[in-house]
Amino acid sequence: METKIIRVAQGKQSTLSQLYINGVFQCYLLEDKIRTEKIKEQTAIPTGTYSLQLNTWGAKNVNYKKAFGKVHEGMIEITGLPNFSYVYIHTGNTIEDTAGCPLCGFGFQLIQGDYRVTQSVMAYQMIYPKLAALAKNKANKISIENNFQF
Structure with missing residues (x-):
């Protein structure tokens, strides 16, 4: 399966993306601003190709197990990122919720x-x-990848 995050717009401190699986749009993603120099928990993931893994340890995993029950098998972690660790695709609405991770949503404002x-x-x-x-x-x-449209 081909999985892509395509960035389509930038705000002052935010980046809006679209998540595709096998060419089919799934949802929007929100990240922090794209920066040439990383600022911890305030920088979007660099463009490139990485891997996903299930992270089954840590406080966030415990919280999501409580919130989502048996469906939750571990946090969806993007691995192989240069100078980044513990980057999860998770819930949240604003850049205050990201800490450098992509947040998913069906809509955007x-x-x-x-x-x-x-x-x-x-x-x-x-x-x-x-x-x-x-x-x-x-x-x-x-x-x-970046493909800014608006």
């Missing part, structure tokens, strides 16, 4: 120059089983 995603929990519940299945395949790849 532009408010005072920054993007936010909406209906995050619903989007997460829809994409989680698909991404978890991908993460179980050791040969999986996820590519991140």
Whole structure:
């Protein structure tokens, strides 16, 4: 399966992307601003090709297990990133919720120059089983590219 994050717009401190699996749009993603020099928990993931894995340890994993029950098998972690660690695709609405991770949502808004995603929990519940299945395949790849449209 081909998985892509395609960035389509930038706000003052935010980046809006679209998630595709096998060429089919799944949801929007929100990240921090793209920066040439990384600022911890305030920088979008660099473009490139990486892998997904299920991270089954840590506090976030425990919280998501409580929130999502048996469906949750581990956090969807993007691995192989240069100078980044513990980057999960998870729920949230604004860049204050990201800490350098992509947040999922079915819709988006532009408010005072920054993007936010909406209906995050619903989007997460829809994409989680698909991404978890991908993460179980050791040969999986996820590519991140810029294609700014607005």
